[in-house]
Amino acid sequence: MNTYKKSVLLFIICLIAFIKANAAVVDTVITHSTSMHKDIKTVVIKPAGYSTAKKFPVLYLLHGFSGNYSDWILKVPAITKLADQYQVIIVCADGNFAGWYYDSPVNKDWQYETYVGTELVNYVDKHYSTIANRSGRAITGLSMGGHGAMYIAFKHQDTFGAVGSMSGAVDIRPFSDAFGIEQVLGKYSEHPEIWEKNSVINMIYLLKPNSLAITFDCGYDDFLYQVNLAFHNELLMRKIPHDFTVRPGSHTWEYWGNSIVYQMLFFSRYFNKIK
Template sequence: MNKDIKAVVIKPDHYSAGKKLPVLYLLHGFSGAYSDWILKVPAIKGLSDQYNMLIVCPDGAFAGWYFDSPMSKEWQFETYVGVELVNWVDKHYATIQNRAGRAITGLSMGGHGAFYLAFKHLDTFGAVGSMSGAVDIRPLSDAFGIEQVLGKYSEHPDRWEKNTVINMVYLIKPNSLDITFDCGYDDFLYPVNQALHQELLLRKIPHDYTVRPGGHSWEYWANSINYQVLFFSDFFNKKGK
């Protein structure tokens, strides 16, 4: 996109250039920014220390949706987060530079983004999560800025169908990706998360799926991230042996 984009990089207490660590990429939601997680859930700094992993919070713009837009070169966030940022982090920090040392998750728009990037970049990410994820973008066609990235649904339905997470499950095979996702029962995105759960069951793709009380809120995500990071730590430890 030919511009500088900020990101947050959280290093654990025991970070040193001599020991390579796993990385969790943590995505923000619609109308957010790279600083959302660190400002609204500062406890993630403690999770980095506790589990001895780097946490990287990219910027996906106000409504970038982590796509490479076919309409504008200003919206190329799949390439930025899924390729360029990963390469930059590996170059500048002591990281495990393969999919066994990388996981990605996010909230809402970022939950969509995490699944989207992991499904399309299986050689980059070994584990994926989502919190209150917009895992089917089609019901959101009249809002949330997606049409500026993909075009209007009424004019380009093929783009929307091809790029919605629930239609991309065919890209993965059972046990090719460690998957965890959750959603609050009172969340407006609960039905699409339930549908994704059923689709994964139908295809016999192992995954952890959790429904808790709660809505589309930072209170919910601040709680959820604790369980997600535990899941990714287990993945890293399992792959590291």
């Protein structure tokens, strides 16, 4: 091999090494839920330059109704670039196609609040180099996952310091006969008190001003726009600081792919402020 070919080969090898060192790594891992007695898949995105010599903040990203843990990485693969840009580990959790991120009082096989809010967090902190406290954790999601993020963060403020929602079902009561919620909470007509207690809009009393960094948004043409607007107004009335954004758009992946860019900036500012 002549000198020129050796130089080209060396350049290619170095280029491949550089690309690998400067690109996020996407893992699909098997986690275990003791509360549900089963294994559950999770996508974990490690940013470029990930090393156990450094502690990284973590964003937990939740899918919507009828989805699963792989939705975000398949529909919005650009989230890997956000992990790189902001040096954040992204964890795409599974909340069952219609688990609603509740610990179901009527179906003991669905305990997704405990799984995402406790078991998964413990797994991630054990297996990855994380900032293992609320100052290094945020949670957000779309639609059902937007509800789930708010619900879990409100109830686990010792675990999460920042929360977001994209087109979130922050009030489930208008959908008592839709999206499988009655499979998780029971029929609204038979258990109205459970529905009232577990609607995020009715849980604002759990918050104190600035106890959580809060951001949420919704498209103006989204069928969930009105419940998000009502949620915003309730937070204003209770003097809970938050960011609320309305953009053109509806209940689509195009909207959420755009939304996560702005939410990641919000969470990065939170992580950097805490340091």
